[in-house]
Amino acid sequence: xxxxxxxxxxxAFHEPAPYRRVAVIGGGAWGTALALAAQRAxxxxxxxxxxxxxxxxxxxxxxxxxxPDHAIxxxxxxxxxxxxxxxGAELAVLVVPSQHLRGIASRVERLLPDGVPVVLCAKGIExxxxxxxxxxxxxxxxxxxxxxxxxxxxxxxxxxxxPTAVTIAAxxxxxxxxxxxxxxxxxxxxxxxxxxxPYLSDDPVGVEVSGAVKNVLAIASGVIDGRGLGANPRAxxxxxxxxxxxxxxxxxxxxxxxxxxxxxxxDVMLTCSSPQSxxxxxxxxxxxxxxxxxxxxxxxxxxxxxxxxxxxxxxLGVAMPICEAVDRVVHHGLPVERAIAALLTGPLRAExxxxxxxxxxxxxxxATPRRxxxxx
Ligand SMILES: NC(=O)C1=CN([C@@H]2O[C@H](COP(=O)(O)OP(=O)(O)OC[C@H]3O[C@@H](n4cnc5c(N)ncnc54)[C@H](O)[C@@H]3O)[C@@H](O)[C@H]2O)C=CC1
Ligand SMILES: O=C(CO)COP(=O)(O)O
Numbered sequence: 001x002x003x004x005x006x007x008x009x010x011x012a013f014h015e016p017a018p019y020r021r022v023a024v025i026g027g028g029a030w031g032t033a034l035a036l037a038a039q040r041a042x043x044x045x046x047x048x049x050x051x052x053x054x055x056x057x058x059x060x061x062x063x064x065x066x067x068p069d070h071a072i073x074x075x076x077x078x079x080x081x082x083x084x085x086x087x088g089a090e091l092a093v094l095v096v097p098s099q100h101l102r103g104i105a106s107r108v109e110r111l112l113p114d115g116v117p118v119v120l121c122a123k124g125i126e127x128x129x130x131x132x133x134x135x136x137x138x139x140x141x142x143x144x145x146x147x148x149x150x151x152x153x154x155x156x157x158x159x160x161x162x163p164t165a166v167t168i169a170a171x172x173x174x175x176x177x178x179x180x181x182x183x184x185x186x187x188x189x190x191x192x193x194x195x196x197x198p199y200l201s202d203d204p205v206g207v208e209v210s211g212a213v214k215n216v217l218a219i220a221s222g223v224i225d226g227r228g229l230g231a232n233p234r235a236x237x238x239x240x241x242x243x244x245x246x247x248x249x250x251x252x253x254x255x256x257x258x259x260x261x262x263x264x265x266x267d268v269m270l271t272c273s274s275p276q277s278x279x280x281x282x283x284x285x286x287x288x289x290x291x292x293x294x295x296x297x298x299x300x301x302x303x304x305x306x307x308x309x310x311x312x313x314x315x316l317g318v319a320m321p322i323c324e325a326v327d328r329v330v331h332h333g334l335p336v337e338r339a340i341a342a343l344l345t346g347p348l349r350a351e352x353x354x355x356x357x358x359x360x361x362x363x364x365x366x367a368t369p370r371r372x373x374x375x376x
Contacts, residue, residue, distance in 0.1 A: 026095035048085035098124025123211035206258030215302035221272035222283020
C-alpha cells in the first residue's frame with residue numbers, strides 16, 4: 001500500500017490487468033506518439049485527429065503532418081469521427097492542448113460509458129479559470145476516474161522508440177494507487193513496454209503543476225540561450241525555476257519531493273536545454289531578437305501558460321519572478337534586457353524556503369533590497 005509517497009511497491013507483483021482498447025483523443029505530435037506507445041505495448045488503439053487535412057494526409061501517406069517523420073502503422077485506427085474513436089474504448093487518453101481540454105472533455109463525456117477512465121496529457125493550466133487539468137475534468141466529467149501522464153518525453157523520441165520514462169499520477173484509492181485494480185496501475189501496465197517505462201505517483205497536483213510551469217521556464221531558458229548568456233544563468237534558472245514550481249505546487253496541496261521527480265526536475269532538464277522543445281526554441285528566437293517561428297498549428301504551451309500560471313500564483317500569493325518575467329516579455333512587450341535585469345537586481349534572498357522565512361528575522365540584510373546583482 002502507498003502511504004503519502006513514503007513507500008514504494010513493485011506493481012509487477014500485482015500484475016494489474018491492462019486496458020485492452022485505448023482511444024487517444026488528439027492527434028498532434030504527442031497524441032500520435034502515445035498512440036504508437038500504446039500500440040507497441042499491445043493495446044488495440046484508435047487515434048482521433050481533429051484536422052481533416054491531417055486525416056487526409058495520414059490516409060494518403062501514413063504520416064501525420066504533426067509528426068511527419070514517423071509512419072503510423074495501419075493497426076492504429078485513425079479517424080476524424082470522435083464517436084468512432086471512442087467506440088469500445090476501455091481507456092481514453094486526452095491529448096489536446098490545455099486551453100482546449102474543456103471543450104473536448106465535454107464532448108467525450110457524452111460518448112464514453114460511465115467508469116471508463118481518462119488520462120490527461122496536456123501540460124498546462126486553464127487561462128480563464130486558473131484550473132488544473134484534473135479540475136477541468138472533475139467539472140466536465142464528474143465522478144470519472146482520472147490520471148495524469150507527464151514527464152520528460154519528446155514526442156519524436158517516443159515515436160522512434162527511444163527509452164523514455166514518464167509519471168502516471170492519480171489520487172490513491174483506499175488501498176493506494178499500487179493496488180491491483182486501481183486505474184493508475186492499470187494505465188501504467190497498458191503503456192509499459194521495453195522502452196516506455198511509467199512510474200506511479202499519488203501526487204497529481206505536484207505532477208500537473210510541474211508540467212505546466214516547466215513550459216514557461218523553457219521559454220526563459222531559451223531566451224538565455226538565444227542571447228548567448230552562457231551556462232551559469234541557465235543552471236541558476238533551472239534551480240530557481242524548480243523553487244517556483246515547488247512553491248506553487250505546495251500552495252495547491254502538492255508535495256515538494258514530487259518536483260524533484262520525472263515530471264518536475266526531469267522535464268525541466270529536458271525542456272530547458274534542448275532546441276527540440278518548442279517552448280525552448282520559441283524563447284531562443286525571442287532572446288536572439290528574431291520573430292519566433294513554429295511548425296504550422298503546433299502548440300507552444302508556455303505562451304498561454306505564462307499568463308495562466310502567473311494569474312494563479314498571484315491569486316495564491318506565491319512569488320514566481322521567472323514566470324512573471326516571461327509573461328511580461330511575451331504578453332506585455334517588456335524588452336528581454338529589462339526582464340533579465342529585473343531578475344538579476346531584485347532583493348537578495350536566502351535559498352531554501354524555510355531559511356528564507358528565518359533569514360528575514362535573523363539576517364535582515366538578506367531580506368533587504370540591495371544593489372548587488374543576484375538572482376531573484
Ligand atoms: N509534443 C511533445 O513532445 C509533447 C507534448 N505534450 C503536451 O501535449 C499537448 C498536445 O501537444 P502536441 O500533441 O504536441 O500538439 P501539436 O503542437 O503537435 O499539435 C497541436 C494540437 O492542437 C490541437 N488543436 C488545435 N486547436 C484545437 C482546438 N480548437 N480544439 C482541440 N484541439 C485543438 C490540434 O488538433 C493538434 O492535436 C500539449 O499540452 C503539450 O504540452 C506533452 C509531452 C510531450
Ligand atoms: O513536454 C515536452 C517534453 O516533455 C515537450 O516540450 P515542448 O512542448 O516544449 O516541445
